[in-house]
Amino acid sequence: MLRKTMLALADNDFVTRTVTSNRISRDLAFRFVAGETFDESLASSKDLLNAGMMLTLDLLGENLSEPHLAEQAATEYCTMLDRIAETGANSTISVKLTMLGLDISDEFAHDLMIRVLDRARIHNNFVRIDMEGSAYTQRTLDIFYALRETYGDTVGIVLQSYLYRNDRDVEQAIERGAKVRLVKGAYAEPETHAYPKKVDVDAAFRRQMERLMDDGNYPAIATQDDAIIDVARGYAMRMGIDKSRFEFQMMYGIRENIQYQLVEAGYNMRVYVPFGEMWYPYFMRRMGERPANLMFALKNFVR
Numbered sequence: 001m002l003r004k005t006m007l008a009l010a011d012n013d014f015v016t017r018t019v020t021s022n023r024i025s026r027d028l029a030f031r032f033v034a035g036e037t038f039d040e041s042l043a044s045s046k047d048l049l050n051a052g053m054m055l056t057l058d059l060l061g062e063n064l065s066e067p068h069l070a071e072q073a074a075t076e077y078c079t080m081l082d083r084i085a086e087t088g089a090n091s092t093i094s095v096k097l098t099m100l101g102l103d104i105s106d107e108f109a110h111d112l113m114i115r116v117l118d119r120a121r122i123h124n125n126f127v128r129i130d131m132e133g134s135a136y137t138q139r140t141l142d143i144f145y146a147l148r149e150t151y152g153d154t155v156g157i158v159l160q161s162y163l164y165r166n167d168r169d170v171e172q173a174i175e176r177g178a179k180v181r182l183v184k185g186a187y188a189e190p191e192t193h194a195y196p197k198k199v200d201v202d203a204a205f206r207r208q209m210e211r212l213m214d215d216g217n218y219p220a221i222a223t224q225d226d227a228i229i230d231v232a233r234g235y236a237m238r239m240g241i242d243k244s245r246f247e248f249q250m251m252y253g254i255r256e257n258i259q260y261q262l263v264e265a266g267y268n269m270r271v272y273v274p275f276g277e278m279w280y281p282y283f284m285r286r287m288g289e290r291p292a293n294l295m296f297a298l299k300n301f302v303r
């Protein structure tokens with residue numbers, strides 16, 4: 001309910017203008033967003049890197065349907081890969097196909113991905129394709145598997161446990177050796193496509209996480225849910241799965257204490273670091289995930 005409301009507000013022009021121009025909401029957003037530029041985001045992540053964590057940098061933005069803007073986004077992704085190489089930061093990048101013109105056509109986004117992946121290959125880096133709303137799932141998977149034929153493990157995908165289809169998608173990824181980041185899913189989905197109840201989403205996540213830990217290609221377990229993180233640790237221990245065979249991923253600015261604990265305990269820990277000027281939809285998704293965040297925001301607003 002909260003998530004649906006926040007996502008609807010994210011599409012409302014008046015609310016968008018009010019929130020993005022207000023200093024308090026901007027300050028709050030920058031607890032979850034590492035800065036507006038690449039350099040700011042690296043500076044904000046310095047302590048994480050020094051503690052031995054890895055990053056995946058995410059240039060914020062989505063749904064670019066003007067060809068020149070999507071091309072500009074591809075150039076910016078390439079520049080990010082160059083700057084990561086120059087600075088030596090231990091970081092990959094995450095991209096969204098709707099930033100690369102998926103709303104224009106599959107072919108358009110596919111061709112821009114080739115540009116980004118060629119650059120990643122030069123730098124021996126890795127590009128993860130984030131997963132967006134269910135209207136894009138199959139198209140995103142088709143483009144990913146086509147790119148994987150040429151680029152192999154330079155490219156990875158995200159699968160969302162809240163979708164009914166996800167057990168099948170996980171099995172396909174295992175069969176084809178794809179590198180998967182498993183998440184619960186962040187978009188407002190209808191009951192025809194996704195489990196409406198959190199308890200079912202959590203059960204699916206656990207089931208699929210165990211499948212990927214057993215037979216997947218270096219899966220990324222991406223969650224802020226400490227109960228699930230404990231299940232993953234316990235499962236790895238019981239099944240004799242070495243810590244080097246998977247990684248945990250968490251978001252910048254959320255439950256940092258757990259991020260430090262995991263890296264101190266010897267787990268591979270990667271932080272998803274969003275940056276850029278188009279922070280509003282990302283911020284609204286994070287608000288919709290946790291009532292306490294929203295209450296904090298509202299209290300500051302009223303004050």
Ligand SMILES: Cc1cc2nc3c(=O)[nH]c(=O)nc-3n(C[C@H](O)[C@H](O)[C@H](O)COP(=O)(O)OP(=O)(O)OC[C@H]3O[C@@H](n4cnc5c(N)ncnc54)[C@H](O)[C@@H]3O)c2cc1C
Pocket residue numbers: 129130131132158160183184185186187222223224225226249250251254255271272286287289290293
């Ligand atoms: C690294 C990473 C990459 C992601 N990539 C994608 C993607 O490509 N596509 C996609 O659809 N989704 C993505 N997500 C988001 C994901 O789908 C969930 O919406 C999000 O992670 C919240 O679910 P959860 O697993 O943390 O558990 P939840 O069940 O939502 O939360 C469990 C507990 O974690 C804490 N928590 C969760 N969220 C917050 C928050 N915002 N602030 C403070 N505490 C919080 C709370 O204590 C909560 O009780 C990504 C998440 C991560 C961590």
